[in-house]
Amino acid sequence: MPIRIADNLPARRTLEAESVIVMGETEAARQDIRPLRIALLNLMPDKITTETQIARLLGATPLQIELELVRLSGHVSKTTSAGHIAEFYRPFRDVRAERFDGLIVTGAPVETMDYGEVTYWDELRQIFDWSQTLCHRLFTICWGAMAALAHFHGVPKHALGAKAHGVFPHLNRAPASPWLRGMSDIVPVPVSRWSEVRRDDLPETVKVLLDSDEVGPCLVDDPAHRAIHMFNHLEYDTLTLDTEYRRDGERIVPRHYYPDDDPAQLPRNTWRTYGHQLFGNWINEVYQTTPFDLNAIA
Template sequence: MPIRIADNLPARRTLEAEGVIVMGETEAARQDIRPLRIALLNLMPDKITTETQIARLLGATPLQIELTLVRLSGHVSKTTSAGHIAEFYRPFDEIQTERFDGLIITGAPVETMAYGEVTYWDELRRIFDWSQTHCHRLLTICWGAMAALHYFHGVPKHPLAAKAHGVFDHEVRASGSPWLRGMSDVVPVPVSRWSEVRSADLPAGLTVLLESEESGLCLVDDPARRALHMLNHLEYDTLTLDTEYRRDGSGPVPRHYYRNDDPANLPRNTWRTHGHQLFGNWINEVYQTTPFDLDDVGAVLQV
């Protein structure tokens, strides 16, 4: 089944060219089916790229997905055109009375700041609370995962001496987890961050699913909050790390990414299948456990 997005969202052309089945709002209205409602709170500066990356992974699953793009009500993006935001994004204040089967919260370029110094921290805390009453499942990514772990469990983040940048092998720590179904014992994952969350700081009740000896935590299961926290970037495109490296103009070469670690060579994508597997597992779990009636979404999950 296809992913349902706005008829003229830029991601639509990209996904159709890749063979992803995309359904516009007009076509979807003709079908008598309840799609899974997934909200994407996109905090990344390049919103169009992130929309495409997430929609690609959601659209590869066999279920019909209705993707709602959400923005913060009290923060104005300076890196994506106001016209794009106005046309395709709904402010949180507008959707907060609605219910969703899943909520995805991305990373943001604020990880070197204390949480309380982030201008939209108060609104994000409201969204975290709202996710527990109006969303069936929560998936957080990079800084979004750090922020969620801090807000829900008081887990600190620690600054790194140098940016963790590259594709690192991560070992499976909980092979029976439904989130890791179909994955290899070792999972390469793109990493791009200036801080980290440490497994030693996690309280009881959280389960480490993927972890790297080089780059630390990657994936944490948080059943009490119906949440999955991914500290890295399985959604990244092949050239995303390359774009970041050349944009910054300095800093270490992303490790284990280019052939022979030489940026003159093209990178190889070694994580694509695992990204599809993780998002497919998440969507499957949402589908298997969400209530049929959206009014029942947000009820306490028995774990």
């Protein structure tokens, strides 16, 4: 089954070129089926790239997905055109009375700041609380994951002396977990961050699923909040780390990314399969456990 997005969303052309089945509003209305409603709170500066990456992984699952793009009500993006935001994104204040099968919260380029210094911190905390009442499952990524753990559990984040940047092998610590179904014992994951969450700071109710000796926890399960939190980026494209490396003035070469660690060579994508598995497992778990009647989500 396909992913349902706006007909003129830029991601549509990219996904169709990759043979991801995309459905428009008219086609979706003809199917006698309840799609899964997934809200994406996109906090990344390059919103078009991020919405394409997430839609690609959701659209590869065997279920019909209705993707709702959500933005903060009290924050104006300076890096994505106002026209794109106005056409495709709904402010949180307009969706807060609605129910969703799942909510995905992305990272944001504010990880070196204290949470209280982030201008939209209060609204984000309201969204996390809302996810516990009108959303069935929560999936947070990078800074969004750190912020969620700080909000729900008081877990601090710690600044790194140097940017963690590259593709690092992670140990699968819970192969029986539904979130890691089908994954190998070692999972390569792109990492790109200036801060970290440490194992010792996590409460006993939060279980580490993927872990690295080099860069710490990657994926944790937070069953008390029906959430998984991923500190890294299985959604990344092949060249995303390369783009960041060039953008940052080629100061920190991403580790384990280029062949022979040579930035002149084209990187190889070793994580794509695991990104599809993680998002597919999440969607499957949402589908298996969400009520058929959206009004029953509470």
